[in-house]
Amino acid sequence: MILLSFDIEEFDMPLEYGKTISFDEQIAISIAGTEIILAMLQKQQVKATFFCTATFALAKPQLIKRMITEGHEVASHGYYHSAFEPAHLLSSKLVLEGITGQPITGYRMARMMPVDEAEIHKAGYLYNSSINPTWLPGRYNNLKVSRTVFWQSGVLQLPASVSPMLRLPLFWLALHNFPMWFYKYLCHKTYRADKYLNLYYHPWEFTDITDKQRFGFPGYVSKNSGEAMLRRMEDLIVSCKQKGLKFGTISAYLQASGVALKAASAD
Structure with a gap:
């Protein structure tokens, strides 16, 4: 199964590049991108998992409810995107459960x-998808971490997908920058090896973020954003469907495959 996930958050990334962006603008850009994603998923008849911050959910609860109505999964992305303390694990879960009316079983760290x-387990989550098992200078050094699902401290770990050889990451920046034929090749090769894909993106990628004066992003971040990102995402989905591959939420995959039970028994 192919697991598309989207991190729905305050669009605070310009702050990392020395730019100022108001909270209202952060939320508005994320709303616009999320609405584009939901329309695209509905068109393609694909279900996905949305990791949402409590802050975004409280700002736009009707959009979170729409995700549930349209058959998607909502999971926690923390309370705030730029601040964290252990208490946020439970508080964000409770906020999202209050809005969705459903148990929140997944978590992804900002x-x-x-x-x-241990804190994630204590807060009541089943799975954590916060590991990118690759090496990126200044960001990740996880080459010794398992590429595929494993059990740790009572929590099922679902790392983001990377290629079997060289551990090339298949996350959002790869879809922006790799030639489409190469990205699809890596996805299909990884799927054959692992029997699933765990791919993650953000709503603001589906909006125009090319204004460097406004956002400060280097070319490798803003490349193929907006409508180009939408075309690439639909190209990927259609290509996978043509090969007979199925899409679903993370919870649906864990339930259908029995991964959680297998991992627990192997722990």
């Missing part, structure tokens, strides 16, 4: 940073 698995 910017895929390390987080205490």
